[in-house]
Amino acid sequence: MASSTPKNPKPQPDRTRRSERSRQAILTAALDLIGESGYQRLTIEAIAARAGVGKQTIYRWWPSKAAVLLDAFVALGEEAADGGTELPDTGDLAADLKAVVRATVDELNSPRFDAPSRALAAESVVNPELCAQFTERVLEPQLELYVRRIRAAQEAGQADPDADPRTALELIVGPLAHRWLLRTLPLTHAYADAVVDLALRGLTPR
């Protein structure tokens, strides 16, 4: 155990010397380009050219086009700083969920988020490695907030304590994702409200 630098086949580059300027330029270029031309036409070459960066600089730090996009999307999310926030808890579960779900609908309908998140979703459907990254870094932290809010409701007696919070959350999030991804019908506040109401009340008559 003498060698202090155990040479891997591909010795990863020295992160301390990485150019922050280039990193920013690449992420910005990726977001700009996907907004302009769509995912199909987003190429590494175009990103490099737009960012004023050598292609190798991208290949050095990211394993794929989708990975660049994921980082770009995370950076976009951090701007909006909605990562750490907790879901509201006013005591009214239905109202709180509707508020959050309406905000999500607005985000999904905003062009700024739509293009990159669609691209990531599409890539994730077909690329398990990226999918794992995407869910871990973006999706699950969001879903965890729902779990906590539902659990609080259960403790407060506003929700059936036997229900699995994870399933409950997916009962709300799943339909929204379905409409958004497959564009079956428009994704509106009214629909968001209807989903929340029905998920809380259930289909069986009371």
Add this chain to the structure above:
Amino acid sequence: MASSTPKNPKPQPDRTRRSERSRQAILTAALDLIGESGYQRLTIEAIAARAGVGKQTIYRWWPSKAAVLLDAFVALGEEAADGGTELPDTGDLAADLKAVVRATVDELNSPRFDAPSRALAAESVVNPELCAQFTERVLEPQLELYVRRIRAAQEAGQADPDADPRTALELIVGPLAHRWLLRTLPLTHAYADAVVDLALRGLTPR
């Protein structure tokens, strides 16, 4: 009275002279290849080579790789002949839905359906034209069956007559799609049952 045949600059080929043999070979080759190598490596050239067909024969009849795949998938579905069937109606809505949803889970977990349907879903997320075709030809006919079954349940007094059947259906299908597409957690019969139960009972305690 506008002409019903607005002549395009590229006159479409004569469908009556189309080679059924080639059509079959192309669809089969597409399904085989996507099962073997995934969507990313599925190329028109590979399909043509595998099918023993000139590339132009593909370009003549399909506008894109995704369109070939959609046709191949539809053909696959017609094999299984699940297009025209009605959902079972034993009088027990929960049991009927669980049976159907479990079958869907099995289908989504089978390799034969997984690869092509993932590819189509991914492409649809990012390609509105294909998405419209996909939903119209594949998705909506399936969803319509749910609508009818739920409506029957409402008429039989087993389901809340005020609930929108469309929303109710999405409450069940959405979560399955979500887990399948984004692989957040395994897609099992148990999960399918849990979704149906919760969707019927609702999260609010009774």
Add this chain to the structure above:
Amino acid sequence: MASSTPKNPKPQPDRTRRSERSRQAILTAALDLIGESGYQRLTIEAIAARAGVGKQTIYRWWPSKAAVLLDAFVALGEEAADGGTELPDTGDLAADLKAVVRATVDELNSPRFDAPSRALAAESVVNPELCAQFTERVLEPQLELYVRRIRAAQEAGQADPDADPRTALELIVGPLAHRWLLRTLPLTHAYADAVVDLALRGLTPR
């Protein structure tokens, strides 16, 4: 030796039922197209389309694009009806040759003849089969006229009886062809005269 119809692998079609209309249209179309777009862009499909003819009608009667062109060129030549004529014999060899050679220069410089004959020459350089046809049907009959005129001159004592008429003719025709084919310098009447004069007089001082 009983069979009166020894079936070849490719039984050639019945010439008596050939459509003269189509034949004319094809030759005309070939000449028109080569004049418009050059040999590089002359395609069988374009000829067929322009002539309003099926491709098979061309393939039935000609073995190659170049063969069509050769026939078209021969037809063009027969229009001009210079095939059977004899070279003039006024008793003045130099004057007679200059007259003929000037006429040839004019022909080579006329756009109507230039494009197709260039194409045939180019193809001949690289395609021995066509070359044999071309020389037999077009070139040699012309050259033979020179041989006869020179031989007459030798008999009349106007030309060295020891000289080979064939070599003599090529001394005149070769330089013209050289300039025309390789465009080294302009092909003029003055040049034609100079070639004839020098070929008759010789380079050695008298």
Add this chain to the structure above:
Amino acid sequence: MASSTPKNPKPQPDRTRRSERSRQAILTAALDLIGESGYQRLTIEAIAARAGVGKQTIYRWWPSKAAVLLDAFVALGEEAADGGTELPDTGDLAADLKAVVRATVDELNSPRFDAPSRALAAESVVNPELCAQFTERVLEPQLELYVRRIRAAQEAGQADPDADPRTALELIVGPLAHRWLLRTLPLTHAYADAVVDLALRGLTPR
């Protein structure tokens, strides 16, 4: 004072970074392939494959297949190093010309030179741009040697001082080219001698 570097829309690549290895491989592959299969079957793809080179590397540096061939042919000529040499001057014009012309005949009859030079000649006949390049880089330097030798002969009193050396040269070279290109009759030393003799002596009896 107009700019001397009028920026083209397609900025030409950086010549200093060109791979000499690839260039050589391409030229060699082109010569090999044309010798094996003829010009008709010489394709850019075949050259690239044989040379172990990407197609783009050919398209980057040459505008057309013919341009590759021209460079390959020039390289072949430079091997033989016959570019800078002067024609021999032993004082006997006839003997000197015959020696040179016989050597040319041998070259034209050698398979190594025949295929590529035929291809270039054929292409030149039909492609003025290539023709200009071909004559400038290959043909004219050769012809200029004849002009100088003939002029020397005129100064030495061995050739008619009134004759135009350019015409005289073409009187010799033209017939050789004619026989070679159109294969009317075999191209032999005897024919070469006969042409030189007749060109010097003239057809008119002395």
Add this chain to the structure above:
DNA sequence: CCATAAACGAGACGGTACGTCTAGTCTTAAG
């Protein structure tokens, strides 16, 4: 005067090569 067999127009077919585009790797010069 039809019957029939060919040549015909049209164009789909299996292929080959085109010239372009992008991927991902490698090389160079500057810092």
Add this chain to the structure above:
DNA sequence: CTTAAGACTAGACGTACCGTCTCGTTTATGG
């Protein structure tokens, strides 16, 4: 050593033609 720049090998793209192979439709005798 990282960077911008970009040449490199590799190979898919979508297009254009090739030469072959059906399709009906003329058309032109010959039974």
